[in-house]
Amino acid sequence: MAMPPSPYDFLPRVASFTVTSDDVTDGRTLPNAQVSGIMGAGGEDVSPHLSWSGFPEGTRSFAVTCLDPDAPTASGFWHWSVCDIPVEVTELAADAGNGSGLPEGAVTLRNDAGSNRYIGAAPPAGHGPHRYFFVVHAVDVPSLGIDSSGSPAFLGFNLFSHSLGRAIVTPVYEQK
Incomplete structure (x- = not known):
């Protein structure tokens, strides 16, 4: 079965920049720390370390999100959203x-x-691998007012x- 497209492919194109992590890597299985204990998957609900650079000129703040677009819903499952992170x-x-x-x-x-708060991965057992899009968004205002x-x-x-830009790292997780 082919992997579905990234949900970010359907948004307007913006500049890309770099995000790195000591904890998560593109295409690699999430460590137990980033898996959910709250939702019964046996993990720790610890958000990963994230570091970013090379963001576009004019950036005034950042937002960080984590989405599982493969959740069995029409809208995916949002694990974490933070905005108004100072530039x-x-x-x-x-x-x-x-x-x-x-x-x-x-x-x-x-x-x-x-x-x-951040809540870790907990896809339904047997549902197959899920992607977790950790995205740093470069924002053109200091506050979104949310x-x-x-x-x-x-x-x-x-x-x-x-x-103004996005930096994405996408680890995976599957419960057998």
Whole structure:
């Protein structure tokens, strides 16, 4: 079975830049730390370390998102969404997604499990491999004006008209 296209292929093209991680790698299986314990997959719900560089001139802030487009829903499953990360911040430590490791002013939105934090991978057993798109978005305004009650879809709607660039790393995970 062929892998479906990236959901980002359907958005307007923007500049690309570089994201690296000490924890996750394109095409490689997520470590147990990035798998969900909250949703019963036996993991730790620790957001990965992310570091980025080479973003476009005019960037005024960043947003970080994690989407599983392969979830058995019509809209995928949002694991993590943070916006209004100050432009001088170009790295998030592992477990920043619990909220305590984020810079002042950053806003964590609720994930599709209903909490304002990172929640790890937990695809249905036997559903096959799922892709986890960890995306750093370069944003043209210092704040998108979204509060913590906002949804990741609403953030995406705002990013549609405010993204200057994207950096993507896409690990995978499967429960047998």
